[in-house]
Amino acid sequence: MQGKIPATVITGFLGAGKTTMIRNLLQNADGRKIALIINEFGDLGVDGEVLKGCGIETCAEEDIVELNNGCICCTVADDFIPTMTKLLERESRPDHIVIETSGLALPQPLVAAFNWPGIKTHVTVDGVVTVVDAAAVAEGRFADDHAKLDAQRRADGALDHESPLEELFEDQIRAADMVVLNKADLIDAARLDSVRGDVAGQTDRPLKIIHATHGRLPAEVLLGLNSATEGQIALRKSHHEMEHENGEDHHHDHDEFESFVASAGAVGDPKRFTEELKQIIATHDVLRLKGFCDVPGKPMRLVVQAVGQRIETYFDRPWANGEQRATRLVVIGLHDIDQAAIEEAIGRAAASAEP
Template sequence: MPMQKIPATVITGFLGAGKTTLIRNLLENAGGRRIALIINEFGDLGVDGGILKSCGIESCTEDDIVELNNGCICCTVADDFLPAMEKLLSREAPVDHIVIETSGLALPQPLVAAFNWPQVKARVTVDGVVTLIDAAAVAGGRFADDEDKVRAQREADESLDHDNPLEELFEDQIRAADLIILNKADLIDASALDAVRVEVAGKSARAVTSIPAEGGRLPIEVLLGLNAATEDQIALRRSHHEIEHENGEPHDHDDFESFVVTAGPVADAAAFTRGLARLTETHDILRLKGFAAIEGKPSRQVIQAVGRRIDSYFDRPWAAGETRETRLVVIGLHDGLDAAAIAAEIRALAAGRSAAA
């Protein structure tokens, strides 16, 4: 009998759509399945990997998590993704399912195409591409509000070729999907959710099922077992970048930049959160995520911000000997971030004073 292939699910979505929360909920309801994770970070702080490794459940061991920190996974398939897959497949104890969380900036198409490489295709199949949409952000016009500003920035930079890259990235992730999750649906009303559903459907040439979710909570049976074999169809779901490649245009990610800010313990958690909300708006930060040490608290606080909306929770106690510090990844448009000013403000907020103090 032929060897049964291991199913793999690719989870993609724009910055802050809730991919890590979805995966965490999936692991908590794995039902005995052994799930291996491949996580592609944007930036040099393993925030998502750290959150998942500390979730304290049986199907979330460090041996089952592989982090790829060397850049966008769609650009490092041969150097990073394929060796990671081969490492997982060579293990004595086989896994039941592989889940791949791409960075918010990654294109799903090149990654899925890599499953057609002979050393992978013989043993793994893409069960499905699941694309998360931040329904509340889309309903609030986050991308529409930024279109003119992004276009103006790109027109002023002669080294960049792709007009309106955020919209293209959003469309590419929808084009590749086998299932679309309209996450954070609880933050908008029914009519707004219907409008988001129509907008998202209009960006795909195929009819793709979309379902609402709150906080990434969905039954595991909804996410796994799609049996899509997407690697056999991905050539029909080309991204904007792939089309541009065919025309000889370069592919890069100079549209975005990220940096890490390290600060001391936070004196006032509530004031720190309010200050970060103002900071993201003032500096037009797309995404901010990381950990904070809160004075007087024995546990580490996770911080996830998209625009002015900030989520935070305590995920685990600080380990013995672990440095209690605040570390945040800041992500924004290339040449649109004043790293020195942002870092100074974050450190001032952590210390409980204004940036000017």
């Protein structure tokens, strides 16, 4: 009988650099046949599209499975298990499975699913790799404003937990076998060291912490951790699991976050559009924005990627024959984000960005 297939779970908050790291991994797979399962928060399937659009030879479309029915941690039984079962039934067995969770996922339930009878005998979790946006941590993006939270708690007795951002950050690190402090190019060595200290302080376990820029790490570093994490995950409990055990009723369904797709007309001047998007992101506290734009006169589609105030744009591939050219952007924010105002502002920004 063949040995178990190793599976690496790649997790980390929205925009930390998971897809970028996987793209680099596929480019440097050294002949390994890698199957990818991608889960994303938001209806557009941007990550799968970006990976398929990157033209890497080793990354055939049939090797990428997208799960876009919500967060993988909430749809384990309905989505993940059947997908995994199908993957295992395939004639050509992958050498390695890589799973990208959504930026809002708690890795714990997903890793625990590897203990399910039909899965356990065929696959093992090689490791949970948590990608951290080191620049965002250094800017204090995940740190609670404790004074503000205390005031909110006094006003609302039902508010019994930390901010959703800090909680997720901690849970994703607690689940990790290895943490990648990504975006090292954006901060100096002293701040990187301080982020390393913050991350190490999240758990009593000795944690392997490395840093990277654009997730560029050799495949041998990311794969082959041999952790068999499914056997240890019960000891790496998330806030949600601990609150549940304490009898607290804190339902985990990501209702602290909201995502929607904003559609707009063609964008004549991408540079100006990007400047306007920066304003919109700042005004409305948008956590993540990504998607594609139709730029008249250009045969290629324009990818837009925004994490906080940092926006990147590039043309990735020609619009396909029969594919409708369109501007569509996934917007993710906290639950009280003003969808109507943002949709309207993005529409206006596209219209005003005339060539």
